Each structure stands twice: as structure tokens, then as C-alpha cells.
Amino acid sequence: MNGKATTTRTKLERGRSALGPALELVHTGRAPTRAVLTSELGVTRATAGAVAAELEALGLIRVDSSPRSAAGSQGRPSHRLSVRDGGPVALAAQVHSDGFRAALVGLGGRIVATAPGCVTVMADPAQVLGEVVEAGALLLRESGLRCVGAGLAVPSAVAEPEGTALNPMHLAWPAGAPVREIFSARVRAAGIAGPAFTGNDVNLAALAEHRHGAGRGAQHLLCVATGHRGVGGALVLDGRLHTGSSGLALEVGHLTVNPEGRPCHCGGRGCLDVETDPLAFLTSARRDPGPEESLLKQAGDLLRTEYDDPCVRAAAEELIDRLGLGLAGLVNILNPDRIILGGLHRDLLEADPERLRAVVADRSLWGRSGSVPILSCTLAHNSLVGAAELAWQPVLDDPLAALA
Amino acid sequence: MNGKATTTRTKLERGRSALGPALELVHTGRAPTRAVLTSELGVTRATAGAVAAELEALGLIRVDSSPRSAAGSQGRPSHRLSVRDGGPVALAAQVHSDGFRAALVGLGGRIVATAPGCVTVMADPAQVLGEVVEAGALLLRESGLRCVGAGLAVPSAVAEPEGTALNPMHLAWPAGAPVREIFSARVRAAGIAGPAFTGNDVNLAALAEHRHGAGRGAQHLLCVATGHRGVGGALVLDGRLHTGSSGLALEVGHLTVNPEGRPCHCGGRGCLDVETDPLAFLTSARRDPGPEESLLKQAGDLLRTEYDDPCVRAAAEELIDRLGLGLAGLVNILNPDRIILGGLHRDLLEADPERLRAVVADRSLWGRSGSVPILSCTLAHNSLVGAAELAWQPVLDDPLAALA
DNA sequence: TCACTTTGTGCCGCCAGTGAACAAAATGCG
DNA sequence: CGCATTTTGTTCACTGGCGGCACAAAGTGA
Secondary structure, three states: OOOOOOOOOOOOOOOOOOHHHHHHHHHOOOOOEHHHHHHHHOOOHHHHHHHHHHHHHOOOEEEEOOOOOOOOOOOOOOOEEEEOOOOOEEEEEEEEOOEEEEEEEOHHHOEEEEEEEOOOOOOOHHHHHHHHHHHHHHHHHHHOOOEEEEEEEEOOOEEOOOOEEOOOHHHOOOOOEOHHHHHHHHHHHOOOOOOEEEEEHHHHHHHHHHHHOOOOOOOEEEEEEEOOOOEEEEEEEOOEEEOOOOOOOOOHHHOEOOOOOOEOOOOOEOEHHHHOOHHHHHHHOOOOOOOHHHHHHHHHHHHHHOOOOHHHHHHHHHHHHHHHHHHHHHHHHHOOOEEEEEHHHHHHHHHOHHHHHHHHHHHOOOOOOOOOOEEEOOOOOHHHHHHHHHHHHHHHHOHHHHOO | OOOOOOOOOOOOOOOOOOHHHHHHHHHOOOOOEHHHHHHHHOOOHHHHHHHHHHHHHOOOEEEEOOOOOOOOOOOOOOOEEEEOOOOOEEEEEEEEOOEEEEEEEOHHHOEEEEEEEOOOOOOOHHHHHHHHHHHHHHHHHHHOOOEEEEEEEEOOOEEOOOOEEOOOHHHOOOOOEOHHHHHHHHHHHOOOOOOEEEEEHHHHHHHHHHHHOOOOOOOEEEEEEEOOOOEEEEEEEOOEEEOOOOOOOOOHHHOEOOOOOOEOOOOOEOEHHHHOOHHHHHHHOOOOOOOHHHHHHHHHHHHHHOOOOHHHHHHHHHHHHHHHHHHHHHHHHHOOOEEEEEOHHHHHHHHOHHHHHHHHHHHOOOOOOOOOOEEEOOOOOHHHHHHHHHHHHHHHHOHHHHOO
16 A cells, blocks of 8 residues: 655665564464464574563553463463453444445454444535544543544545545545545644554455455455446455556456447446446346445345246346456456456355356466366455554554554 | 465575566566665665675676766766676577577577577477577577576467476477476586576566566556467566466457357357467458468568558558457456557557547446556567576575575 | 473573764865 | 865764573473
8 A cells, every 4th residue: 555665765664573464463363372473483492482561561462361261282372362451442334325334344354333323415525524533533532542543434546645535436426535634634734643554445455355354365266246337356366465557456347248238438348347336236137226326235135035937047147257358357367266247246155156256267267277266255344454454554564663 | 476375484485685676676676776776765875885796796796986968967876787798698598480580699688699490390399499509508608697597489379387388389389298398408418507498488578578568667567469379378477477377368359349240160250369360360461361471571561561452451450459359358458557568569559540440448347537557568589588587587586595 | 191292491602783983085175 | 285065985883673501481192
């Protein structure tokens, strides 16, 4: 999420000390005990002990040295590590087409408090973000918890390093709205501590799934998700969100998946975007598409409850084939080791997992030699948790500096 | 090029000391003087001095403290840094459809010696690689230089971590041939010092261009190149080759660029692979395609010498449009900050740079807001130099350990 | 109760790199 | 020509993270 490397780099660049990596291991649940932490970090027990003690002193984690009930293995049981209850939180916010949601998220992706909300005038980003931050500030005041920063998820590509929303069409916002600047200003104005970040919702969902959900442990994680309209993609490489040189990577909506397909506003035809979204599905299944906001739910329900209907099934299989073609194209380019699907794509996967996997394997060049696992999203509110990850990142990189 | 991270990591993982980064800066020409080295590394003058002295003691670089003639700036002139002449070299090898080439490559991508060669029986990888290594060993003996390792470039996708060539069809090798194993065994058998590596030729060309050619300084470098048949792609992220989870990323040949196009062996139609290769161009220009080995040269010559011919021009513009569509698709997914073209694609770019840039800008979603620079390859024998980069990498990562 | 295994802790030493003081090599000015 | 100024090279004491070791602690199994 940063971008260019400046000519002069500071000495602090490669994060000193094992504090950051250690916190990340506890944060992502990969270090349940101090012994595991020792081996994961690749340091001595002495160092791991010091690091764990320091993180505890910072109020971030809890080191439980009490005797454990059922042990199982030999030797002295290791101290257990966990995220501290009542520790600092990040303020997470998400804006979508029919409202917003604010939440407080602790380490480990734990949602501590949440507040949904609606807005009356959607078209003005400053006003919407003002209300969102207001709701978040209220949550913070009520909880009395320390805040490490704020993160916002928006359903639009976010250009780096400006932080402008390029296509927030679902929100009726003007293209190029400086969302990061607005959000950041509102956060500061509300007296909320810490830096403020903004990112695309699918990107942030992918980040959250990688750290706390179905993407755990993947080195090259590809996520693809449909919202009410349109398709979004995200790539998490070695634990870091890959957003390209200017934040616009993984705009996967315009892969050609159907040469004879319907025309798309991009100038091509048969794009993934218009071929695999809820509206396409409902149309193909000859159902009357309801209001814009409920397209996703309507399509999902149809898939789950009426898959016996030949018409629904045929439409689903058509979409699965198209989606598979798109995923295969992405596999050929990105060679991920795991794929996670969200939104309608998730429903399509669950409707007929074998069919989708077969198409991807068949149409990706080396699919047969070890095909890619394709999974569903598992995390509730993953964009929200991902927004919090943004705010937590500085702490994960250097706890001492971030909490100073 | 490595792949998975093992569960237990050693303490040596994050390369200690600034030796490696410093050597890389000199290697890539980004640190011409000690003063620049100091600021690029972000360390004190004392440290930079010690590091430079140590690299000189290792016989890798030269520190020139002699007074300089024309200075220009104020203050004491800084010591100049350069790659040492007569220092160690890497053995680089490249196999292509009509023979092979071996070379010795020093730091800075300097080709010290080179030896082209032909083989009689192409179909047996063991025999071909035997001859290649033999030629390289001869070069090494003649030069008397120290060898840090060997690298091989093959015109095929190379699967990681096995190191097998998945589609070496231009070489008439069996698919799945264990090229890394064979090459490595031959290198050891010839008594050549250091580890042996193997990679795809376009990947290695991209790496070389990033370090010593047109890709210098790019953070997200995309390379696309055509050989005699087929299209290859490569991505260099933050100075490291991105080969995906199993070495198969950037298999860009099967992006759909022409819905009504000719069928492709992948099962689709209108793939970049069959729409923008030399054969497609010659056919479209209604020229008689000559023998397989000379397709690339024939097409390139035609573009350069007969671009006035309406028939040639029409064919070229068609290919440019298709290529532009493919590049735009890649831009939407990868969001690179620079694109470098090789082979026929380079010739197409140079035939009409504006047309190609316009197509890419028009069909990539955010092309208008700061379009991507598209450049030609500039480095002679870039695959060869890239193969050497593979062998140099351990030294660049940790000079002390690699030369111990 | 006694080996045995595994983990936690205190202490010492190493070493890369910092920071500051000083020396050196160039330019420009009187 | 000499001198102030600027920029760089060099020396040296110091620091901070971490390895290595020895020993203590807390379990399991016979």
C-alpha cells in the first residue's frame, strides 16, 4: 500500500528487532505458545522470552504461565501466548451501497464492537465519511479503549499514492474523490489517535482472509469476489497486499470470458464483470431482477434454494464456466497457490464445487499438474477486519515506534 | 525462484550486514561512489567505508581513491566504486532452438567471454546440456577466473521447485524434462565451482533488463517477448523475479485478444500466443513463412525494411492492436510501472510506438490517468546475462557466506 | 521416587552499526 | 598564495540485539 521507494532510505527501514515479527505471529495465531514462537522466529529461547515479555509490557499480548490441564506431550509445558483482552483496538469502517458499518477491531482480527448505520445523502463522500467516523468515535468513547489508528474500506479502486476513489459508482460518489484525504481529516478532527488508511474492500477482505481466514498460510493468495455489481480481485503475496505500482492491480473485471458475450462499457465484450455478476445470473435464470441493492442477496438465495430448477441450474452452470475461464486466465498469469471466492462467486463455488474446479484445471495451462485449491471466504465482515489490518500494520511492523 | 518457506527458519534468513545490499548497488551501477553508497544504504560514512573495504578485500569491487581530473562539485571528491576487472565470474548458458551459447559474466552484467555453439542431436537434453557445460568449462579454463556458480536459460516454463521444463517444444525435448537436475549434475561433473540454477529465458531476460538495461529502477516491471513461436512474459517485483507459487506465473500466451481469432491448442481461440507471433505476422502479411528457425528474423526484417508496403503495414497494425489488447489486460491485472518488449513485440513497438501506446492506454482501465511507459529491450544477450544473475544471486545476498 | 525431556531465565560476549571528533581533499575568494 | 568552506574519509568508544551456555523449572513415564 505504499508505493515507490525514495532515493534516500533511512536506517530504520528493515525493521529492527524481532518484536514486529513476533507480534505478527501472535496476531495471526501462528504462535500459540512461546516455544512455537521461538522456532517460528528462528531465535533462541532467551530472545523469544525477552520479546514476549516486552510485548506483554506493551499491553498487546498476554503470556499465560499457569499450569495447563491436559498437556499431551512430554517436557515442561510452554507458556501460552494470546492476544490481550481489553488491549488497544483499531477503528475499522466500511462503506457500501446501502449504508456503512463501523467497528473496533483488536489484534487477532477480533471484532470488539460494531455499529451499522445508514445515511440519508449518499452522494457526498465528506458527509458519509463524517457520519462513519462519528459512529466510530462513539464506539471508541463507549469502550474507553486505546486506538492505534483507523482504516476504511470502500467499494472502489483506490489510486496510490493519492488515495482517490477511481470508480465509486455504487456509492454515487464522484470519480476521483479524495477519500483518503477526507477520511484522514475526519479522523483527525474527531480526535481519534493514530494514522488513517483507506483501501479497496476486496483487497482488504483478501488481507483479512489471509491473516485470519481461509487464506492462512498461503504464499500467493488470489481472491475474487462479486458485490452487487461488478467483480473485484486481490492478491496477497507473502503476507503483503499487492496493489501494483499505483494501487490498480487486480482489476480483473475485464478479462474476456465469453467471446460472444454482451458488450461491456470498457469497449470489449464478454467481460468477467458483466458475465458473472448477480444481474447476469438473474437475467440468465429468467428471474425478475429486483432493486439494485438486493441483487446479490436475491441471486445467492436463488442459487441456494432453487438449484433443482433446470433454468436456475443452467444459468448457474453457464456462470460457473465463465468464472472458471476467468480464474484460469488469472492462474496462468499469477500462478497462485490458493484461490478464495466471495460474494456471488462463493455461492457459485458452493453450488457445484467440482464443476468450477474442473473448468479451472482444464483451462489453466498447467492445471492438471497440481491444481489450485479454490475455497470460500470464511470470515465474517472480512473487509472490515481488513480495514483494521491496515491500521494495525504500523504496530505489527514496529510495535515500539508505533505505540511510543 | 525459491518457493515455500519452511517451518523452521534459520537466524541467517534476513541477510545480516550491509555487505549484500552494498554489492548489489555497485553491481547494478547505482553506487558509482562511496558517498552515493552511503546515502543509498542509509548508513553512516564509517559503515559504508568498512563495507566497501571488505568488498574490495573479497576481490569483488575496486575502490578508486586516486584524485579525479574534472570534479565539478565542491568538497572532497568521493572514492569511486566499480566492479573489479578480473574478478570472479558466473557461468551463463542459454539453449535455443538452433543451438546454444555459453558465456562468462562478471559483476555488473559484463560479458567477459562468450562461445556460441551448435548441437547435432537436439532431442536429448542430457547431451545438449553436456555440450553446453563443456563449452563453459573450456571458457573457464582458458580465462583462469574464479567461478561463483552457473545459470542456464531455457525457452520453456520451468516448474518450481522441481526444476523441470514443462513445454520445451522448440527444443524437441520431452515435456517435464528435469533440466535443473541434469544441468546441475553436468556442472558438478565438470568440476565447476558453485551452485547451478535454471530458469525460463524470458524471465531471465527480464531480470537482466531490470538490473542492467531498460528496466533499471522500475518497481513493477513487466516484460513480454516473442521468440520464434509463442509469447513469454515475466514480472520483476522490487528487484526480484516473480515466478508465482510454482514457477508458472506470467504464462501470458493465452490471454484472449481476438474473439474471432484462430483456434489455439489451449482450447480457446484468438490467444495472444497465436495472434502475435512471427508466423501470424508473416501469414497476415501474405509472405511465405520460411523455415521455423528464421521466422523471427524474417518477420523482424520485414517490419523494418518494408513497412511502406500496405500489406505489411496492415498486418503490423493488426498485430499491434492485438498486442495492445493483451498488454492492456496485463496492465489491468498487474498494474506495472514499466513494460519492456522483446523479440517481435519489440519490432512492432518500434514500427509504430504511438499506435501501440494508444491501444494500451485506451483499453486499460485507468490508462488515461498516467499511462505506462512501454520500452524496447536494450541489453544484448539479456537471457544470458539473466542466467548469470541467478548464479550471482547468492553472492549478492551474502557475499561472505557465498565466497567462504 | 527417579530418570528423561522440554522449556524458562540469567549472564556473558560478539558484532554490526551509530555518533562524534578529527583529518584530508577539493573549491572559491580575497 | 593563503584561508575559509564544503564534502568526504577515518578512527574509536559505545550501544543494542541476539547467540550461546549453564542452570533451574515443570512436566511425563517407569
